[in-house]
Amino acid sequence: MADPTRRATLGAPAPSGRGDADDSLAVRTDGLTKRFGHQVAVDSLDLRVPRGAVYGFLGPNGSGKTTTIRMLLGLVEPTAGSRSLLGLPIPQGATEALHRVGSLVEGPAFHPYLSGRANLVRLDAADLLADPRTSAERIDRALDRVGLRAAAGKRYRAYSLGMRQRLAIAAALLAPRDLLVLDEPTNGLDPQGTREVRNLIGSLASDGTTVLVSSHLLSEVEQICTHLGVMREGRMVAQGTTAEVRGAGVVTVRVETGQPERAAEVLTRMGATSVSTSPTGVRADAGDLEPEAVVAELVRAGVGVRGFALDRPSLEDLFVTLTGEGFDVSG
Ligand SMILES: Nc1ncnc2c1ncn2[C@@H]1O[C@H](COP(=O)(O)OP(=O)(O)O)[C@@H](O)[C@H]1O
Ligand SMILES: [Mg+2]
Incomplete structure (x- = not known):
C-alpha cells in the first residue's frame, strides 16, 4: 500500500522517446x-x-x-x-x-x-x-x-x-x-x-x-x-x-530641435516613416534605423539636436495595438 511518508515531486520528465521524433x-x-x-x-x-x-x-x-x-x-x-x-x-x-x-x-x-x-x-x-x-x-x-x-x-x-x-x-x-x-x-x-x-x-x-x-x-x-x-x-x-x-513593437524616434522641418527631411531621407513635426521637434517610426546613425546625420545636416530618444512601446501598449481596443491590461 501507499506509504504516506514517501515524498516524491513531479520531477522533470525523462525524455520519453515515444512519439517525439518529429520535433521539439x-x-x-x-x-x-x-x-x-x-x-x-x-x-x-x-x-x-x-x-x-x-x-x-x-x-x-x-x-x-x-x-x-x-x-x-x-x-x-x-x-x-x-x-x-x-x-x-x-x-x-x-x-x-x-x-x-x-x-x-x-x-x-x-x-x-x-x-x-x-x-x-x-x-x-x-x-x-x-x-x-x-x-x-x-x-x-x-x-x-x-x-x-x-x-x-x-x-x-x-x-x-x-x-x-x-x-x-x-x-x-x-x-x-x-x-x-x-x-x-x-x-x-x-x-x-x-x-x-x-x-x-x-x-x-x-x-x-x-x-x-x-x-x-x-x-x-x-x-x-x-x-x-x-x-x-x-x-x-x-x-x-x-x-x-x-521587440515586434514599432520603435518611435523623437528629436527635440528648433529646426523640426529640416530634421523631418533628414529622417525621411534615412527611411523613417510616419514622420510628423511639432514646433519643438519631430517624431517618426524608426524602423531599423540605428540611433547613432540618425544623430550623426542630423548633426551633419546642421540640425541643432536638443534632445533625442527612442521609445519602445511597453508590452501593454503593444498588446492594445495587437488586440485592438478593449483589451483589459490593467488587471
Ligand atoms: N459552442 C459554441 N457555439 C457557438 N459559438 C461558440 C461556441 N464556443 C465558442 N463560441 C464563440 O467562439 C468565439 C471564441 O470563443 P472562446 O474560444 O470561448 O474565446 P476565449 O476563450 O478567447 O474567450 C466567441 O465568439 C464565442 O462566442
Ligand atoms: Mg476562454
Missing part, C-alpha cells in the same frame, strides 16, 4: 480552424509551444483561446487543420498523449461539503488508467505540489479562491505530466490568489513541465512566460519568445 514542440497546430455556423472562432491557427516553455496564450475574451484549448484536448472537433500534443497527433494519439497532459479547462466540479483530499480521491478513482493501490500516494504528492497538504482536510467550501484554483491544479497533477494546459487559471482570483497560482506555475515549469496558460489579462501571466502567443478574433497576431514579441 509540446504543442503544435497547423491551420487549426473552428467554425460555429458562420462564425469563425479559430482561424487557421499555427500554434508553436516548445517543450519546456511557459507559453502565455493571450487575447481578449472571445478571441478563441478556449475553443483552441478544447480542440487540443480532443473535446471539440476542428473544422479544419491538425493538432499534436507531445509529438502525437490528436485524435489518433489521444490515448497516449492525454495521459501525459494535465488540464484545467473549466474548473472540475468539486463537492463543496467534501474536503480537498476527499475531492481528489473521487477524481482519482474516476481515472481508469490510475492504479487504485497508489491513490493515496498520488494524492499526497499532488497536494504537496500545490501547497495544500495542511489544508487537505478542510471542506472545499471553506477554501479561498486561490486554494480552490490550486486544488483544481492538483487535480490536473494527479498523474505525472509532461504538459499542463491551463485555461484562465487566474480567472476570478484576487491578487493574492493570482500570485499563488502564478508562483505554482513557475515552480512546475522549473521542474521541467511545459505549461500552456491562457489569460485575457497580460499582466497576470506575462512575468512567468518564456513565450507568448497573442490572439485576436480567432487569429494569432504575434507569437514567439517573450523578447521577440516585445
Whole structure:
C-alpha cells in the first residue's frame, strides 16, 4: 500500500522517446480552424509551444483561446487543420498523449461539503488508467505540489479562491505530466490568489513541465512566460519568445530641435516613416534605423539636436495595438 511518508515531486520528465521524433514542440497546430455556423472562432491557427516553455496564450475574451484549448484536448472537433500534443497527433494519439497532459479547462466540479483530499480521491478513482493501490500516494504528492497538504482536510467550501484554483491544479497533477494546459487559471482570483497560482506555475515549469496558460489579462501571466502567443478574433497576431514579441513593437524616434522641418527631411531621407513635426521637434517610426546613425546625420545636416530618444512601446501598449481596443491590461 501507499506509504504516506514517501515524498516524491513531479520531477522533470525523462525524455520519453515515444512519439517525439518529429520535433521539439509540446504543442503544435497547423491551420487549426473552428467554425460555429458562420462564425469563425479559430482561424487557421499555427500554434508553436516548445517543450519546456511557459507559453502565455493571450487575447481578449472571445478571441478563441478556449475553443483552441478544447480542440487540443480532443473535446471539440476542428473544422479544419491538425493538432499534436507531445509529438502525437490528436485524435489518433489521444490515448497516449492525454495521459501525459494535465488540464484545467473549466474548473472540475468539486463537492463543496467534501474536503480537498476527499475531492481528489473521487477524481482519482474516476481515472481508469490510475492504479487504485497508489491513490493515496498520488494524492499526497499532488497536494504537496500545490501547497495544500495542511489544508487537505478542510471542506472545499471553506477554501479561498486561490486554494480552490490550486486544488483544481492538483487535480490536473494527479498523474505525472509532461504538459499542463491551463485555461484562465487566474480567472476570478484576487491578487493574492493570482500570485499563488502564478508562483505554482513557475515552480512546475522549473521542474521541467511545459505549461500552456491562457489569460485575457497580460499582466497576470506575462512575468512567468518564456513565450507568448497573442490572439485576436480567432487569429494569432504575434507569437514567439517573450523578447521577440516585445521587440515586434514599432520603435518611435523623437528629436527635440528648433529646426523640426529640416530634421523631418533628414529622417525621411534615412527611411523613417510616419514622420510628423511639432514646433519643438519631430517624431517618426524608426524602423531599423540605428540611433547613432540618425544623430550623426542630423548633426551633419546642421540640425541643432536638443534632445533625442527612442521609445519602445511597453508590452501593454503593444498588446492594445495587437488586440485592438478593449483589451483589459490593467488587471
Ligand atoms: N459552442 C459554441 N457555439 C457557438 N459559438 C461558440 C461556441 N464556443 C465558442 N463560441 C464563440 O467562439 C468565439 C471564441 O470563443 P472562446 O474560444 O470561448 O474565446 P476565449 O476563450 O478567447 O474567450 C466567441 O465568439 C464565442 O462566442
Ligand atoms: Mg476562454
